[in-house]
Structure formats: structure tokens, C-alpha cells
Amino acid sequence: MAINPRFLDELRNRLTLSEIIGRRIKVTRMGRESKACCPFHSEKTPSFTINDDKQFYHCFGCGAHGDIIGFVMQHDNVSFIDSIEMLAAEAGMEVPKQTPQEVEKSKKEKDLHALLEEATLFFEAHLHDQRNGDALGYLLDRGLTKETLAEFRVGFAPDDAQALRKFLLAKDYSDKDMITAGVLRKSTRGGEPYAFFRDRIMFPVPDRRGRIVAFGGRILPDHMRPPQRGDFIPPKYINSSETPLFNKGSMLYGEPIARRAAADGQAIILVEGYMDVIACAQSGFRGALAPMGTAVTQEQILSMWKMIPDFTKIPILCFDGDGAGRKAAWRAVDRILPLLEAGRSVDFAFMPDGEDPDSLIKSSGAKGFQNILGGSLSLFDFIWNYYTAGRGFKTPELRAGVIKQLENEVARVANSDVQVHYKSLLRHKISETFFKRRSFKGNKYSKAIGVKPPRPRSYQSRAAHLFPRVLLASIINHPNIFGFVEDELCNLTIKEPRFDKLRQNIIDILSDDHAKNSDILLNQLENLGFAQEIGDICNESVYVHASFCSPSASCEDVQSNWLEYYNDGNAAGLGDEMQNGWRSVSCDEDVSRLRDLLYTKSRDGETL
Ligand SMILES: [Zn+2]
Structure with missing residues (x-):
């Protein structure tokens, strides 16, 4: 749409720059100029000046500079055309239309906008009507402030199916326009048209210029609603149907x-x-x-x-x-x-x-x-x-299968530049996951006492059941120890596949970012589908066996105990006799029992 330059000049002349800016940020008048804290950079003392005579603003802090249209475009983050339409509305002017059809369409839309604005005011007033105190109370109880309700223009539609209609008819709006605007429904039984939204909290939906174009309505909780009519159960939310102003699929609330x-x-x-x-x-x-x-x-x-x-x-x-x-x-x-x-x-x-x-x-x-x-x-x-996530890829067929699926997804990236990078990232991830074995390095324990590093073992007894849980819970609750225990964690073999999968995912996440905090790690693991495993591991029934794995343990405590626990357990697992003996010990005694057995073995001079 081409805009006539004469129209733009008139628009600039009709509006006062400092007034338009003053509707958006706090402006202080100082003689011929006005000052404000710049909305385009962060500052405490005002270096943003507005000159109404020359019709421009200038910021001495960041160099932002422009006229009234530029300000609205930048501040409201809207297009040139939108900023002109918005300013024209504020000036009470019409943006010139090219054809008679455009003129007609624009007039109709303007009428509908005005109607919906009136309906919004009606709903807002009803939310603050004493008779609907429970609706307002409900919103305040949910933690919303009055300022927030006002900013979002939240309202209430009364149960009376004719109230809004009467209100709008008195302001000369027709039933036909109310139906077109989506606030009224034709009666299917030949009666009067009736309100589409009844006994609902109302959320007016603004378009990107802030004009109300539709509504969403939410029912009150059960105990606050009028008695059920028959067996009809109203949906929790309803939205305006499509209208000339409202296209559900292209708009976003807020x-x-x-x-x-x-x-x-x-x-x-x-x-x-x-x-x-x-x-x-x-x-x-x-x-x-x-x-x-x-x-x-x-x-x-x-x-x-x-x-x-x-x-x-x-x-x-x-x-x-x-x-x-x-x-x-x-x-x-x-x-x-x-x-x-x-x-x-x-x-x-x-x-x-x-x-x-x-x-x-x-x-x-x-x-x-x-x-x-x-x-x-x-x-x-x-x-x-x-x-x-959660799948095993032990065989070549399974690997080829998942790679094929991932390649099919990547092929759907239409932009060739982006697709190239997706392909290369996918190749990298595949080789990292399926082909690169993490090398086995001697751990800190073996270096310290000069023996062969313990072989990874699987554990079957109750003690073995506890062993990986304690180790994983410590890492999940204290991801910052990962750097100290990475090698050990990589070498740990856990017999239960779901926990081993969890271990691998923890390693993947923390290898990328050692500094992850526990909440973020937990969230990522839950997103990967490990909520159940985490629930099984991170709880008091595990912490009670080894206090250092609980969230409340100190960092030093976790660091020093984790390796000791790991080495004790791994070493103990080397003896079949010991492992068999373990099947009978009770869970509560596992940790001390483990230490006793270890102590006996060392004392007897066996090499661990
Ligand atoms: Zn600035």
C-alpha cells in the first residue's frame, strides 16, 4: 500500500510528538524541549530529548533518532504501515484508501472494532460490579493483581443472555453487527439472538495494534457456577468464532x-x-x-x-x-x-x-x-x-533404523543452507553416540594405591541394587562434582538398562556443560523421559543409605564420599563369593556390611 506523502505530513502536523511518546514512556517537559529516559537503551538519567517544533527525537546516549512514525515503529515493534494506521487512529484520521471496496471494507471493520471495544468496556465493568465479586475474588485468589487485570482488560460476561445485547442496542449497534463480531448468536428456535459468552471470565484478544478483535471466555470453577441445566457440561474455554477481524490461526494472544x-x-x-x-x-x-x-x-x-x-x-x-x-x-x-x-x-x-x-x-x-x-x-x-531416548541400539539394524528416521527428518528442512548444517550435526552426533567408545583411563583410586583399575561390574544383589542409585542420585543432586568423577561414571556398568540409559544421558548432558545446576539437569532428564527413574532414585529411601547423595549434602562431602563409595563397591564386586554373600544381606546394612567385607579382604592380604 502506497501512502500519500501529503497525508504523512498532515499526520505529523496533527500529532504532538511529545504527547505520543508520553503515552508510552514518562516524559518531562523542559522549556521548548522534553526529556525522558531513553526507551531504547538502559539509563537512569534522561538523555532522550524530544523537540516538538522540529518533530524529531534524539538520544545523546545511544544515538536513537527519528520522527513520530519511526518512534512508534521502533518502540511498539510494528511495521511502517501499522504505525501509520495506529497514529492515524490516534489523530482521528483515515488512512487514504485506494478503491471504493477498500473504503467500504475499512468502514465495516472500523464499526466492528468500535463494537468490540464497547463490549470490552461492558465486560470490564461487570468484573468490577459487586454482584460478580466472586469472579473478581477468584482471579485475585489466583494471584493476579488489579493492575494486571486492567492491563489485559480482563472482564466478566454476566449470565443474563440479553444484557450485552441491550447495552449495545442502546448504543445503536445492530444485531447483525453483533453476530458478525461474534458476541451474539442467532437463536435456532426462532427466539431473540443471545449472548455467546455467559457467566464467564472474559479475556479480550487484541490484534498487534492493540485493537480488540475477539474474546476468550473461561467458566468459573464448579462451586461458583449456577446449577447445571440438564446434563449439559459447558466447555472450560470458548473462543470467538472466525470473524472478518479475527483469524484464529494467524493471531496470538498477548x-x-x-x-x-x-x-x-x-x-x-x-x-x-x-x-x-x-x-x-x-x-x-x-x-x-x-x-x-x-x-x-x-x-x-x-x-x-x-x-x-x-x-x-x-x-x-x-x-x-x-x-x-x-x-x-x-x-x-x-x-x-x-x-x-x-x-x-x-x-x-x-x-x-x-x-x-x-x-x-x-x-x-x-x-x-x-x-x-x-x-x-x-x-x-x-x-x-x-x-x-529410552531406546537401545545394540544391533546394526536398530542403528540403521534410527539413523534413517533422523535423516528423513533432516531432509524436511527446506532451506538448503540450514539443511547442510543439520546433516553435519547429525553425522557428528551419530558417530559420537554409536561409534566412539569412551576410552578407559585409570581412575584416581588406582593411581593412588597403585593397583589395577577395577573392572566394571554388574550388580545383582540388594546392595548392587542400591549402588548405582546412590552414585546417580549424588550426580543428579550435585552435578558440579561431575568433573571429578567423569571417568568412573563412564566406566560404571549398570545392569538395569533404564538406569544405564539414564547414566549415559547424564554423561552426555554434563559433558557439554559441566556447570549445569541440579534443577536444570533434572528438568532436562525429565524431558528425556526419565521422570520415573529420577523418582526411583532421588528419594529418602536412597538417601537414608548414604547421606552424601542427598540434595542437602555439602559439596566437599559429596566429592570425598562418591569416589570412596564407588571404589569400595567396585572392588567388592570383584569377588564372586562376596557377591553371593550379598544377596542375603538386608538393604539397611548394605553400606556398613560392604565396608566390613572389604576390610576383611584387605586384612587377609588379598589384592583388591
Ligand atoms: Zn538511547
Whole structure:
């Protein structure tokens, strides 16, 4: 769309730069100029000046400079055309349209926008109506502040199916427009049209310019709802149907706030629902967005990339940690692979079992959520894990099979530059995983006492059952000891395949990043499907046998005890007699019994 330059001049003349900027940041008038703390770099004393006569702003700190259109484009992170449409609306002007059809379409849309704005005000007023105090109370109980509710314009639709209609008819809106806008439904039984949203908490959905184009409505919890009508059970969430203003598959809830956050350098985070977006924003994750009741679409992925001003565009997609979440994540992979380009990808973060971002922030705070985001997987790692986690590849056929599957996925990357790198990363990972044996080096124990390093053993007795659990729990709770025990951990053979698989994955993760903290490691392991194993290992029934493996042990304690425990156990495992004897000892006595047996053997002069 070409914009007439005369129109742009008039637009600039009608608007006062300092006023438009003042609606977005705090501006102080100082004579002919205004000053502000620059929104484009971080500062405490204002070096951002606004000159209304000359119609430009300039920052002496970072050099940001431009006119009113440039400011809105940069600050609101919107396109040239969008910034003009937004400013025209603020100036009460019409952006000139080319054809009569465009003029007609634009007028209709404007009417619908105005109608939906009125409906939003209606719902907001009802949330703060005393009669709906329980709805407001419910939201406040869930931890949302009044400021947050106001920012997201959360409202309440009363149970009365005619209330909104009466309100809008009194403002001269027609039934037809209300139906087109999606707030009213035609009666199928010849009665009056009725409100689509009733007795629901209302989430107005703004488009990227901040205009309300649709609603999502959530029912109140059971105990707060009116008695059931017949056996109809209302769905928890309903959304406006498609309208001339609202295309479900291309829009994302939270977009205007997320766009500004992205311009400020915050991460774009895709979550599942309205409450997640709002809870994220309230705790500082203002780049949160959600699709509306559908799986993420290609359009939405492209739109998230567009919002991120940097060259590298990697939004984080959050999913539930369960099987359904994993499937949803895989559907997203399906859509993303053909879209990948240089600098564009996505990361995957998986919530702990039974949590969503809203509940997690409530239970563990912003830090808990940040930890989950910090443990997110790259697209490549997610694909790799999807095919390899929890599976054995002992035979050439199994290996060839999984390699074929992974190669098929990589072939779906349409961009040839990106595909080349996926292929090379895949080759590297395959050779690292299937062909490179970790070399056996003498461990610290053998160096110290000058004997042959103990051979890796498998353990079958109850003591043996405990042995790998203690060793793995220590590493999971204290990943920072990995550097000291890497060789031993690599040489450890665990008979139970699922725990051996867990051991290998711990090594893989910590070899890449020694500095991982326990929460992040735990999260990654859970994402890889080891929640059950971790539950079996990291609990009091294991800690009670060796206090140094519990999360509360000190770092020095873990370091000194881990190697001793490992060497004791490995050495003890060398004797068949000892191993047989062990099958009968009770679990509680294992550790001391082990030491006793060892002591006897050493005293008898046997070589360990
Ligand atoms: Zn600046």
C-alpha cells in the first residue's frame, strides 16, 4: 500500500510528538524541549530529548533518532504501515484508501472494532460490579493483581443472555453487527439472538495494534457456577468464532505486549493459554504469547520470528511434560522444519509433570519458571531425543533404523543452507553416540594405591541394587562434582538398562556443560523421559543409605564420599563369593556390611 506523502505530513502536523511518546514512556517537559529516559537503551538519567517544533527525537546516549512514525515503529515493534494506521487512529484520521471496496471494507471493520471495544468496556465493568465479586475474588485468589487485570482488560460476561445485547442496542449497534463480531448468536428456535459468552471470565484478544478483535471466555470453577441445566457440561474455554477481524490461526494472544517486550530484548515464549500469558507477564516474562485453542500454526511461527528484532530469532515453545505435551511439541516440529532459515529456529521447554506456566509460577515463582526455560532443548536436540531416548541400539539394524528416521527428518528442512548444517550435526552426533567408545583411563583410586583399575561390574544383589542409585542420585543432586568423577561414571556398568540409559544421558548432558545446576539437569532428564527413574532414585529411601547423595549434602562431602563409595563397591564386586554373600544381606546394612567385607579382604592380604 502506497501512502500519500501529503497525508504523512498532515499526520505529523496533527500529532504532538511529545504527547505520543508520553503515552508510552514518562516524559518531562523542559522549556521548548522534553526529556525522558531513553526507551531504547538502559539509563537512569534522561538523555532522550524530544523537540516538538522540529518533530524529531534524539538520544545523546545511544544515538536513537527519528520522527513520530519511526518512534512508534521502533518502540511498539510494528511495521511502517501499522504505525501509520495506529497514529492515524490516534489523530482521528483515515488512512487514504485506494478503491471504493477498500473504503467500504475499512468502514465495516472500523464499526466492528468500535463494537468490540464497547463490549470490552461492558465486560470490564461487570468484573468490577459487586454482584460478580466472586469472579473478581477468584482471579485475585489466583494471584493476579488489579493492575494486571486492567492491563489485559480482563472482564466478566454476566449470565443474563440479553444484557450485552441491550447495552449495545442502546448504543445503536445492530444485531447483525453483533453476530458478525461474534458476541451474539442467532437463536435456532426462532427466539431473540443471545449472548455467546455467559457467566464467564472474559479475556479480550487484541490484534498487534492493540485493537480488540475477539474474546476468550473461561467458566468459573464448579462451586461458583449456577446449577447445571440438564446434563449439559459447558466447555472450560470458548473462543470467538472466525470473524472478518479475527483469524484464529494467524493471531496470538498477548501480541502487543510481547512485541514491545521483544523490542526490549526479552524472550518470546509460547505458552498454552490466556492465564499462562497473563501470569508470565505479571512475573516479568512479558514476551509470553498463546495460540487460541489450536496447535501452533506456521503463520504463528512466522509471526513470532517477525516480532524478534535480532538476527537470531529463537522463541521458546513451552509444552506440558507429559505424553500429550510431547506429541504437541512434535506437531510443532512438523510445521517448523520446512520454515527454518539461517538464524531462525525454536527451543522447546517442558513443564514439570502436572504443571503449566501459570501454576509453576504460582508454586515456584519466576525463578522456577526461569529454570525451566534455562533447561530448554534446541530443535535439533529435541528431534534427536524424540527418536533415541529410552531406546537401545545394540544391533546394526536398530542403528540403521534410527539413523534413517533422523535423516528423513533432516531432509524436511527446506532451506538448503540450514539443511547442510543439520546433516553435519547429525553425522557428528551419530558417530559420537554409536561409534566412539569412551576410552578407559585409570581412575584416581588406582593411581593412588597403585593397583589395577577395577573392572566394571554388574550388580545383582540388594546392595548392587542400591549402588548405582546412590552414585546417580549424588550426580543428579550435585552435578558440579561431575568433573571429578567423569571417568568412573563412564566406566560404571549398570545392569538395569533404564538406569544405564539414564547414566549415559547424564554423561552426555554434563559433558557439554559441566556447570549445569541440579534443577536444570533434572528438568532436562525429565524431558528425556526419565521422570520415573529420577523418582526411583532421588528419594529418602536412597538417601537414608548414604547421606552424601542427598540434595542437602555439602559439596566437599559429596566429592570425598562418591569416589570412596564407588571404589569400595567396585572392588567388592570383584569377588564372586562376596557377591553371593550379598544377596542375603538386608538393604539397611548394605553400606556398613560392604565396608566390613572389604576390610576383611584387605586384612587377609588379598589384592583388591
Ligand atoms: Zn538511547
